[in-house]
Amino acid sequence: MRRVSRRRTSQILLGLMALLLASTLVFLYLKSSRDQTATYTQSRDLIRQLQQLNAQWDSEVLKARIAITHNYDPLVTPLTDMTRLWSDLQGRDTYHNPADLPGWQASQAEYLTAIQEKARLVDQFKSHNAVLRNSLAFLPTAEDDIQAQFNRINDEGRLQLQGVATDTYDLLLSSLEFAQVTSDDRAADILVGLGKLAINKESLPSEFQAPVDILSNHISLILREQPVVNSLLERIAAVPVAARLDDLTTHLNQDQQAADLVDHQYHRYLLIFSTLLVVLLLYLAVRLLRSFAEINRVNRALQSANETLEQRVERRTQQLKDAQSELMDSARQAGMAEIATNVLHNVGNVLNSVNISADLVTRKLRSSKALGLGKAMQLINAHQGDLGTFLTEDEKGKLLPGYLNQLVEAIAVEQQGMSDELTQLSKSVDHIKDIVSTQQSYAGASKLLEPVNISALMDDALRMNAGALSRHHVTVLKAYAPVPEILGDKHRLLLIMVNLISNAKYAMSNLSERPRQITLTVETEGDDTLKISVKDDGEGIPAENMTRIFTHGFTTRKEGHGFGLHSCALAAVEMNGQLSAHSDGPGLGAVFTLTIPLTLAGSSS
């Protein structure tokens, strides 16, 4: 009981240990293989794309600045794309050291502020740059319009207005220069020029008013917008979007490095732990191998011990069997002796009366009056010549007939007595026979069941008849179905078989025209019946004898006593079986079949 609970405890401990080791392994594995690298790379990638778009945006701004293109879509799309990428980045579960999370979020917020500021500035730049570029592009045309008006007036007038034309042209040039190099000096120059133009306008003809106004409006616009555009460009350049993105990258890098460091640490732990596990496994494997060897050795020893034991048991069993059968034999012999004593005693008793009867008869014979008949015959023989005279004359002769009469009566009485005595004797003999047969049936009544090998038993029966069979040139056909050892009365079976074989042999003794052959058949019928049959092809059994064949005293042989088949049938019934005969008719042979219950030797003991 205690051992069982100790075993259970150790099993639980072992299970807990295995669980502990496994969970440690899993823990270390998860810790070391938590794959942040993918998200990290993707996030880095997104940020790189953002940087690229930002750079593209900058370059588009510069392109717009130098009026390479009028299309402002390229100044819109980078922001759209960046917004999309940013939401991608946000949507990604980028791992971050919780301690560093506020820093990361702050960097993100800074980026958002920067990008919003830049978007605002770029929008303003678009507006201002568009009108500025438009006016700058228009300036030469506007000047041309004024020049066209100059050309339209006559030479004289033109000469007067030469100064105005030069001033206008100067103003145009300084405006264009201003667009290239914006400085306060030039701005002042332009302001002066505009003032001059306004004054000149007064002196110009009316058709000049509109073109001059338009020109001065546009130059004013350039004067106003150019610094705005320039400052916007500077401010756009100053917006630290790229720097913020770099910050984010740095953040990510640091984070990843830290994570890598932790990762490596856990990798190391995992390695050490794995090594330990491997060592443990090796140790266990060695232990296991040793245990196996031990188990094998013990197994072999056990096996050999087992074999010896079996042999010894077999031997002992055999001895026991022998002893048992010896015992049985002796018991039977003892029984037989007892029976014999009994029988002999009874027979002896009866023999007394037989003896007395025989004595009486002997004595009667010895003192028989028949001797007187001899004396009478001597007298007659002596008086053969004068028999008549003698019988009538002689004294003695005259007495003779009376004597003979008396003698006849005496002999008749004597015979009557002897006959009575012999009847008595015959009765006594019958009595002896009864005693013997009673004792025989007593002896048979005791059943002795023992394992019987049917085929061996059949062979025994044949062997007992072997001499006779060979003498009569009888061949035996054996048709034995494989029958297991059964539990049966060996002696009764043997008695029956010997009888049946002997009968068969006799049945064929008059057979000369064909070979003599007995067929012995052993078969089972169903699970519970054994059939043994003896078949001959001898004289057969007439139908009228069939009913009497098993009755006591019935025989067809001269020297037969009609006891064999009768006792066989009795023995069969005593074994809970049955003996039956079958014949197709005289001269067609006969089959005797013994049917007994099949009890397997191993089944009831």
Next chain:
Amino acid sequence: MSNVVNHRFGLMFALCLGTGAPLSAAPLNEALKPLPPVPVLDPAKVELGRQLFNEPRLSVNNTLSCASCHQLTTGGADNKPFSIGFDGKPVQINTPSVFNASLNFKQFWNGRVDTLEAQVAQVVISPVEMGSDWNTVVHNLAALPAYQNAFKQAYPDGVTASNVQNALATYERTLLTPNSRFDQYLLGNTEILTTQEKYGYQRFKDYGCIACHQGVNIGGNMFQKFGVMGDYFEKRGNPLESDLGRYLLTQDEEDRHVFKVPSLRNVAVTAPYFHDASAKTLEEAVDVMFKYQLGRNPSQEDKDLIIEFLKTLTGEWAGKPL
């Protein structure tokens, strides 16, 4: 010469064989860009968006749907100066077309939101437009089994405010007007425009209209001050709050009277013009633009040519010209 022609013809023929496209040369490289193809979006969402677009339950008293003001048969807007709100009173600002709205860089006249979804969100709760609130809208829509099923099919989480907005925006992204004659021209079919129209396009570029009206939507990609070269509002008088433009958002003096530059696509069919609907005709609008934006004084002929050109910007909806 004939060799060159033959050669070019052969090249075109090869291109035709190769692409199976209608006879066309290479697209032109202009500051104005052709309309992109109609995007292929989830049909369930588009169909749901179409139903919602025509759904008066979006307004508080079930009187207005999106389609009430954005009529697809009349250029994606109505032809009133100011559309009528749910309460029967006109709104303060002219209704812009819903067509090609997805190509605008921001939504509303003053560009106060970045996405169509946000635009939908504001219009529904605007006290002068639909006057509803999103809880009510979601509640009303969810009460209808047909909508419940349609939403279930298109969105895993069923009827929600953001799904309504997304469905509507998705539908609106399909509302492009392809195949305008000018688009065909840009795609290389230079024969489609008349000489007058081509001259008109040339004037459009020369006078600097293109400074703001360019790109894929011919406008709609920048803000601009209304009255660059003169004070439009002083001249017009009767200042309104809506005249302040982006100032309403930013409170920045810089943004006073600054509006999103509207798209010129379908401009011929979307009168009246400007946020205040002050220009009843294209001529008036072009005059105002010249005066206050360009500060130029063009000839009547040039203006006519430009208008000729602007008329080529009218595209098709449902296979029919607008």
